[in-house]
Amino acid sequence: xxxxxxxRLIALTGVSFFSVAxxxxxxxxxxxxxxxxxxxxxxxxxxxxxxxxxFPRHDTxxxxxxxxxxxxxxxxxxxxxxxxxxxxxxxYEVIDLPGSxxxxxxxxxxxxxxxxxxxxxxxxxxxxxxxxLKSPLSDEYQELLSRITLGANESAxxxxxxxxxxxxxxxxxxxRGIEISGRYEDTFRQIFKEAGLPQDLAYxxxxxxxxxxxxxxxxxxxxxxxxxxxxxxxxxKVNPAVDERLDPVAAARGAARYLRRSYDMLNDxxxxxxxxxxGVEGMMRAKRTVGDNFSDVVRSYESKSFGFASKNFYTEFLxxxxxxxxxxxxxxxxxxxEAPLQNETVILERKTSAVxxxxxxxxxxxxxxxxxxxxxxxxxxxxIPIPAGVAVWLPSDSDGKSPSKxxxxxxQAPKAAPPIESKTQRVAVSRNYHVVRRKETLYSIARLYGTxxxxxxxxxxxxxxxxxxxxxxxxRVSDPDASSAAQVSQAAPATLATSDxxxxxxxxxxxxxxAIDIAAQYGVSLKSLLHSNELTKHSVIxxxxxxxxxxx
Numbered sequence: 420x421x422x423x424x425x426x427r428l429i430a431l432t433g434v435s436f437f438s439v440a441x442x443x444x445x446x447x448x449x450x451x452x453x454x455x456x457x458x459x460x461x462x463x464x465x466x467x468x469x470x471x472x473x474f475p476r477h478d479t480x481x482x483x484x485x486x487x488x489x490x491x492x493x494x495x496x497x498x499x500x501x502x503x504x505x506x507x508x509x510x511y512e513v514i515d516l517p518g519s520x521x522x523x524x525x526x527x528x529x530x531x532x533x534x535x536x537x538x539x540x541x542x543x544x545x546x547x548x549x550x551x552l553k554s555p556l557s558d559e560y561q562e563l564l565s566r567i568t569l570g571a572n573e574s575a576x577x578x579x580x581x582x583x584x585x586x587x588x589x590x591x592x593x594x595r596g597i598e599i600s601g602r603y604e605d606t607f608r609q610i611f612k613e614a615g616l617p618q619d620l621a622y623x624x625x626x627x628x629x630x631x632x633x634x635x636x637x638x639x640x641x642x643x644x645x646x647x648x649x650x651x652x653x654x655x656k657v658n659p660a661v662d663e664r665l666d667p668v669a670a671a672r673g674a675a676r677y678l679r680r681s682y683d684m685l686n687d688x689x690x691x692x693x694x695x696x697x698g699v700e701g702m703m704r705a706k707r708t709v710g711d712n713f714s715d716v717v718r719s720y721e722s723k724s725f726g727f728a729s730k731n732f733y734t735e736f737l738x739x740x741x742x743x744x745x746x747x748x749x750x751x752x753x754x755x756x757e758a759p760l761q762n763e764t765v766i767l768e769r770k771t772s773a774v775x776x777x778x779x780x781x782x783x784x785x786x787x788x789x790x791x792x793x794x795x796x797x798x799x800x801x802x803i804p805i806p807a808g809v810a811v812w813l814p815s816d817s818d819g820k821s822p823s824k825x826x827x828x829x830x831q832a833p834k835a836a837p838p839i840e841s842k843t844q845r846v847a848v849s850r851n852y853h854v855v856r857r858k859e860t861l862y863s864i865a866r867l868y869g870t871x872x873x874x875x876x877x878x879x880x881x882x883x884x885x886x887x888x889x890x891x892x893x894x895r896v897s898d899p900d901a902s903s904a905a906q907v908s909q910a911a912p913a914t915l916a917t918s919d920x921x922x923x924x925x926x927x928x929x930x931x932x933x934a935i936d937i938a939a940q941y942g943v944s945l946k947s948l949l950h951s952n953e954l955t956k957h958s959v960i961x962x963x964x965x966x967x968x969x970x971x
Contacts, residue, residue, distance in 0.1 A: 473617045473619075473688050474617070474619070474688050474689070474692075474736070474737060474740070475687075475688070475689055475713070476737065477689070477712075477713060477714040478714070479714040479717075479718065480714055480717065480733075480734050480737075482506075482507070482508025482570065483506075483507045483508055483717075483731065483734045484734040484737045484738050484741075485508065485738075486502065486507040486508055486510065486734075486738075487507075487731070487734055487735045487737075487738030487739070488738040488741055488742060489510075489588075490586060490588055490589050490738070491589055491590065491593040491625075491738055491739060491742045491749075492590060492593070492738075492741075492742040492749035492750075493588070493590060493749070494513065494587075494588025494589070494590060495520070495588045495590045495591060496520050496522075496587060496588055496589065496590065496591050496592065497515060497516050497520045497588070498513055498514065498515055498516065498587070498588040499513070499514050499516060499532055499535075499585050499586065499587050499588070500512070500513045500585065500586045500587075500588070501513075501514075501535065501536065501539055501583060501584070501585050502583075502584055502585075502586060503567070503570065503571070503575070503579060503582050503583070503584070504582040504583070504584040504727055505571075505575075505582050506567075506570050506571040506575060506582075507586075507731065507734075508570045509566055509567055509570030509571060509575075511539055511563070511566065511583075512535065512539060514531075514532075514535055516528045516531060516532075517531055520591070522592075532585060536583065536585060539583060540580045540583050541580075542559075542560070542563060543563065543579045543580035543583060544580045545560070546560050546563050546564060546576060546579070547576055547577060547578075547579065547580065550564065550573075550576045550577075551577075564576060567579055584727070589629075592629050593625065593629060593739075593742065593743075594746075594750050594754055595629065595630075596624075596625050596628075596629035596630040596631070596743075597625075597742075597743050597746050597750075597754055597756070598754050598755050598756055598757055599629075599630040599631075599757055600621075600624070600625070600630050600743065600756075600757075601756035601757040601758065601759065602757040602758065602759060602760055603621075603624075603630070603643075603667055603668070603671070603759075603760065604621055604759075605759050605760075606668055606671070606759070606760055607620075607621035607668075607671045608621045610668075610671050610672055610675050611671075611675055614675040614676075614679055615679070616675060616678055616679060616682070617688070619740055619744070620674070620675075620678060620692075621671075622736065622739050622740045622743050622744070623644075623674070623692070623695070623736060623739075624643045624644060624645075625739035625742075625743055626732065626735045626736050626739050627640075627643070627644060627645040627695075628642070628643050628644070628645055630643055631643070632665070632667065632792065641662075641664050641665060642664040642665050642666075642667065642670050643667045643670060643671075644664070644667070644670040644671060644673065644674045646664045646670060646673060646674075648664075650677070651663065651664045651670075651673065653677075654673035654674075654676045654677050655669055655670060655672065655673035655676075656669070656793075656806070656808070656809060658806065659795060659797065659798075659803060660794065660795055660797070660798035660803050660804065660805055660806055660809075661793050661794060661795065661798065661805065661806065661809050662793055662795065663793050663809075664793075665792045665793045666791070666792060666793035666810075666812075668760075668810075669793060669810060677695070678691060678692075678695070680699070681694045681695070681699045681702075684699055684703065685699065685702055685703065685706070687711070687713065689713040689733050690702045690705075690706065690713060690716075692732065692733050692736050693713075693729060693732050693733045695732065696728055696729050696732040697724065697725060697729040697732070701722070701724060701725065701729075704722070705720045705722070705725065708720060713733070717730050717733075761815035762790060762812050762813060762814060762815050763812070763813055763814075763815060764810040764811060764812050764813065765810070765811055765813060765933075766808065766809070766810050766811075767805060767806070767807050767808065767809050767811060768807060769807045770804040770805060770806050770807050771804060771805055772801045772803075772804050772805070773787055773788065773794065773798060773799055773800070773801045773805060774801035775801075776805070776811060779871075780813055780814075780862065780871075780872075781861075781862055781865050781871040781872025781873060781875075782813070782814060782862065782872065784799070784800070784801065786814075787799070787811075787813075790812040790813065790814070791811055791812050793809075813862070814860055814862045814863075815860065815863070851895060851896065851897050852893050852894065852895055852896060853867070853868070853893075853894045853896045854891060854892070854893055854894075855888045855889060855890055855891060855892040855893075855894060856890065859888065859890075860888065861875055861876075861887075861888050864888070864894060864896070868896045868897070870896070875894065875896065878894075878895040878896065878897070879894055879895050924967075924968035924970075925965050925966065925967060925968070926965070926966040926968055927963060927964070927965055927966075928960055928963060928964045928965075928966065932960070933960070934948060934949060934954070934960060937966055937968075943968065943969050947969045948966065948968070948969060950969075951967050951968070951969040952966055952967055
């Protein structure tokens with residue numbers, strides 16, 4: 420391999436040849452270094468990968484994107500790369516840190532990084548002097564010059580020392596983010612799909628927070644989607660009782676509203692995504708100043724607030740999309756992807772206290788608070804009410820469905836009306852016992868029989884906080900000493916009526932009922948129920964509303 424070809428490979432991959440050799444010889448993380456050397460195989464030299472891709476890959480940003488792929492997918496947190504701030508594709512050296520790995524640097528590691536920085540900065544200043552004087556260069560300085568020339572241009576030697584920056588690898592943090600994202604990805608994608616936006620926007624939290632729910636920035640942005648309080652108030656509910664920035668799903672809907680607005684104003688996804696970091700007005704100023712070519716904006720737009728983070732935000736997104744979208748290639752040892760959300764939500768029709776809500780659904784106030792991180796401490800304790808219109812998370816129902824897939828209608832806090840077990844008969848069959856099936860919970864069984872969790876616990880001699888049930892377990896669901904007439908009266912809904920000599924079944928909605936509940940009661944699909952009543956899954960239902968039950 421010729422020296423020029425070798426240096427060109429180094430510039431494209433962002434890997435120091437000498438660093439790779441040293442790592443391989445020492446045996447420290449050889450998998451990382453070997454994989455990094457081959458990264459250009461996934462990226463074209465020029466142009467856009469897919470013409471139908473809504474997220475353009477500008478020619479001049481290919482190396483910058485490759486740099487962030489290295490950061491996310493190959494360089495571990497035990498490695499630090501020294502690179503050019505304006506041309507991230509120019510990577511001078513990748514060092515392995517001494518000591519054990521943790522989320523923050525140890526004092527020893529800080530000194531180690533500083534020593535390498537000082538040495539490299541000194542060499543770059545000496546190179547600049549020699550370049551200006553046109554002095555002969557040693558092999559070491561000739562390599563530095565070639566690296567800069569291939570990664571940018573020869574004139575970039577001027578000021579290279581001042582542009583020196585260190586970047587820690589994030590491979591472990593990013594892989595954990597991918598594992599957590601399994602909980603939310605399907606829901607996020609559905610939210611963006613329903614908003615008419617590209618579903619791959621679901622990868623954005625990898626850049627913002629690595630899917631860390633407790634992430635907080637120095638600017639006061641919080642949550643997985645990293646909204647500031649001022650921005651949060653524009654796109655979601657932020658008040659003394661609720662801060663939806665802390666609810667990943669509610670915040671995703673807020674992000675969809677924001678990104679729809681920003682794209683409509685900027686008409687380009689590179690600009691719109693960067694606005695998530697720099698603001699819509701800031702990107703509009705950049706377009707007015709430089710033009711519509713995003714690469715030109717990254718390279719030449721000057722603003723005090725348009726710094727390294729803003730210039731790299733879009734390429735970070737592209738890289739995160741590459742790594743998360745093909746994580747099997749970047750993490751061949753496998754990841755423990757978390758299961759999708761299984762909880763369900765109700766949307767409050769009027770303000771309700773957490774205590775009332777917990778009692779109505781048979782769960783503890785503590786459990787309700789743990790399921791709803793958006794509730795303030797005062798609201799979670801019941802000191803102030805939860806406002807109307809807030810989506811409240813509840814334990815999963817027996818069908819395991821998430822509200823993001825089958826949204827429930829607007830309800831008031833009281834328990835759902837008892838279901839009916841026959842499609843066409845008014846009187847349900849009375850039962851004293853229930854055998855637990857797969858995915859059923861104490862909460863879902865209580866709903867099935869029109870009772871509450873505390874009553875089930877009492878009937879079965881369970882402790883106050885006991886909630887675990889096992890498949891095959893036999894639970895008492897009614898008092899055998901009560902009269903059969905009373906049981907039938909309790910089981911049969913008083914909201915059922917017929918017309919046309921029983922040829923049509925009409926169900927009158929009671930407080931707490933959802934379209935899903937009604938469909939389940941009559942053994943019909945939710946789709947056919949909504950279609951028969953000219954509704955959609957987003958339609959609001961209310962007590963007293965009449966539902967026509969489709970015939971099977």
